[in-house]
Amino acid sequence: MLRDLLSHSALSEDDRQAVRDLPTRLRKLDPGSYLIREGDVPTHCSVLVSGFAIRLKVTGAGSRQIMAVCIPGDAIDFQNLFLGISDHAIQILTRSVIADIPREPLQELLFRRPAISAAVIHSTLIEASILREWVVNVGRRDARSRIAHVLCEFAVRLEARGLAPHGGFELPMTQEQLGDATGLTPIHVNRVLRGLQADGLINRQRRNIQFADWRALQETADFTRRYLHLPGEDEILLAAS
Amino acid sequence: MLRDLLSHSALSEDDRQAVRDLPTRLRKLDPGSYLIREGDVPTHCSVLVSGFAIRLKVTGAGSRQIMAVCIPGDAIDFQNLFLGISDHAIQILTRSVIADIPREPLQELLFRRPAISAAVIHSTLIEASILREWVVNVGRRDARSRIAHVLCEFAVRLEARGLAPHGGFELPMTQEQLGDATGLTPIHVNRVLRGLQADGLINRQRRNIQFADWRALQETADFTRRYLHLPGEDEILLAAS
């Protein structure tokens, strides 16, 4: 369960068992419901066991911005373990199962087991790296590249968790939400999506995306997987840590 | 030195001393030089002792995006302690002094002292929070708000470190770099800047910014300091951690 999240770091069997021994409470949440809202003071750390969720903020003018898509196995809020007040909301996209871990036992575990602390730091740093890439995506790429990039990132992250059915996936969000993730209007998202299809980069029926030309899609997306810091690939040195 | 960076967490005197005892090597860097480039494999962790720096990435199309401005006292790359390859570059803005800490002693320190690990997690989480706000800024605010927001954030962060001369500051970057931080053209940055001045929100001569109407500036920036997770204010609970 928490094992998923720490999958990038090599933990000893002892450490793994200690994580498994954490007290957890499972609960189901429906699409549209909020796990946390901005300004909340949470008392536990949650892990997304199954389903999808998004991190989002709302501007004073009322528009929404999605900053991350959470996939099964993601630890949703170490934030709340260390920071007092949530600076963003987390909304459920699809019917999900959440595991809540009370604050104190987890804090105590981190205190006793440095390897787990290191794994948490590692995980948080990767999250920051992905956020940096989102800033680039939204700040400096045109609509077409932005959307292609989100699709690429999502596919690769799913694949890395073993959740991707070969050549495509079911996008867990509406075109409006895709717009909120890319800083675009839903109308424009739609046009770009059809553009990508017209040019033979993707096939699509409603939310099901198939990669018709993965190479070309990556190209227009300006996508490289380095920022995801996935094991394997060019990062064998990481094992040395 | 490292004390600055850990200032949000309460560390015991022992822990503080252990940080001070870390071996460091100081060096000076000139504006425009790179501390790290994307793709580098660094062997130490650096702290910005004095001066300013930026985190940036370059897209395939060649445009630059700045994702963060580093101010004196910032630990620049815990990334490199845990992640193998740098996913972004760090460029020096003003003549700076950098303290390099070799990887191993710091890793070992984190392993031995859980309170310091916790402080690092805390610091990294705040960095992530700031990145989320940047995604919102660049994704969902218009040019005027974006620039005002960057100015507000910078002022508040400086002030929190005790580096802000009352009602204004010296912006350590060109209008072009301000554009790279906000996803705008330098030309447009210039017009917005004059617009802010014309409306009496700021006064400005070259890079010196004075806040003529701080309240109104915050308003148009849609700025709230919560995401900076500064001590004081609404976050007294944080002391409980």
Next chain:
DNA sequence: CGTACGTTTGATCTTTCTCAATAATGGTGG
């Protein structure tokens, strides 16, 4: 079987970009 939500399409408008050029400014070498 109707209602709500999501998708698709069209027409028009606006913000911001691009291209082009001029004016300050600060640093450098003579």
Next chain:
DNA sequence: CCACCATTATTGAGAAAGATCAAACGTACG
């Protein structure tokens, strides 16, 4: 100390990507 040069700031006019407004069409679900 001054002339020169490179960088940075400023201004103008036209072009374009994407937003806004409006509406029709599916599709799923109660």
